[in-house]
Ligand SMILES: *[C@@H]1O[C@H](CO)[C@@H](O)[C@H](O)[C@H]1NC(C)=O
């Protein structure tokens with residue numbers, strides 16, 4: 001009963017506040033309005049200058065160095081799909097080695113579409129006139145202290161120098177060595193999955209666990225390629241020289257970039273197609289059972305056995321790239337199928353090799369690389385960052401192996417690749433019940449071009465089918481690679 005009265009009393013008191021108190025209230029209201037005015041002005045300023053499209057304006061000191069970049073503001077609203085023109089390459093080279101190593105870049109660099117430079121320590125004498133990659137001389141790197149090699153500082157700084165050029169419409173900076181072979185179409189496919197306006201650091205680590213232990217599992221190893229989004233490049237450019245001073249005791253250039261990226265706090269986005277190839281011996285096992293991911297790069301090519309037996313490495317790469325040019329997204333992708341009548345297993349690495357086993361081997365085993373290689377540092381049998389199967393040194397206990405020897409375009413979107421039997425030394429003496437007891441000399445593989453969009457979804461290994469009921473005509477069989485039916489499995 002008392003309650004309403006009490007309230008009424010309060011209300012009436014409110015209306016009879018003394019004049020002095022009224023003044024204070026008005027002042028308080030004015031202060032409040034002023035505060036909210038300031039708040040809204042700063043909000044407007046904040047959204048103007050910090051909305052994503054403007055995030056990656058050049059830092060102040062770089063504006064001063066190259067004012068011409070400011071004029072390219074319209075690149076910031078380009079939201080079309082990523083293509084090769086959005087990538088700026090920066091290859092680490094030296095005047096001494098570039099002459100010989102420019103050979104590798106010739107395999108993949110298309111001067112009409114590929115942008116970027118090889119960065120050299122000094123002007124090279126007698127350059128190959130046909131060298132495709134334009135060069136630049138690194139500057140300003142000699143001022144940095146270093147414990148191991150000065151060139152590691154120089155090469156880490158390519159990141160900064162590439163950015164500083166201020167070329168228009170760059171979404172991604174890709175660093176590699178002068179002996180890195182990139183597969184640019186697949187690089188574009190992979191980068192197309194990511195937003196260059198965000199802070200991305202993309203690459204792969206070493207195949208040898210000992211190397212990852214010594215350096216880092218979370219580091220993009222430089223030979224396989226280090227990718228930095230434009231947004232991250234802005235941040236890196238600001239701190240790079242400081243980093244180079246702080247981490248003078250590091251060994252490699254990739255480690256220095258990694259240390260800087262870590263100061264920004266960005267983790268590695270690991271893509272399985274980047275290959276440092278920190279392995280020795282024969283990379284066959286890995287390339288014959290590549291992870292289900294587009295092939296982006298190969299490195300340490302000089303240090304490895306030729307990819308194709310009894311051939312030079314340059315010829316090997318030329319062959320591999322001839323298939324890649326026909327169907328970039330499919331290169332070295334594996335398909336597995338069986339000839340149940342004969343009890344054979346077939347594993348295809350498209351554009352590279354086919355293995356036939358005269359026995360049934362599970363898909364789980366076939367997708368595991370044969371251990372044809374050793375580790376990088378200690379030449380041990382492992383461990384690697386992938387599982388391996390033991391490779392019997394007796395050629396009769398190895399599968400029958402076939403290597404790419406022909407590629408042919410069929411219609412607008414098909415291909416036929418031909419693979420020829422290779423008999424290892426001593427393998428001609430195999431008899432009766434051996435694993436390689438397969439009376440096939442040539443394999444024809446037909447496939448439809450793999451749509452790069454395939455790599456934007458959850459990947460699934462494609463299926464294959466032995467054609468003509470498994471008939472062997474003149475030592476030849478025909479296999480077709482196809483999308484698996486929804487319920488289809490690869491079952492022995
Ligand atoms: C600025 O960039 C342009 C190319 O966009 C280049 O020609 C020029 O040399 C650069 N200037 C400086 C000072 O780096």
Ligand SMILES: *[C@@H]1O[C@H](CO)[C@@H](O)[C@H](O)[C@H]1NC(C)=O
Nearest residue numbers: 078079080081083084085113
């Ligand atoms: C790449 O995309 C840009 C637009 O984002 C376009 O102007 C350019 O022509 C494209 N280049 C190629 C090589 O497709």
Ligand SMILES: *[C@@H]1O[C@H](CO)[C@@H](O)[C@H](O)[C@H]1NC(C)=O
Nearest residue numbers: 108109110111112113114132
């Ligand atoms: C580059 O363009 C020229 C002129 O259009 C053409 O003749 C040449 O074949 C192209 N080169 C490559 C590697 O695509």
Ligand SMILES: *[C@@H]1O[C@H](CO)[C@@H](O)[C@H](O)[C@H]1NC(C)=O
Nearest residue numbers: 309310311421422423424425
């Ligand atoms: C290796 O190549 C040479 C020359 O091309 C050829 O005569 C020889 O038969 C090849 N050896 C094997 C094992 O294929």
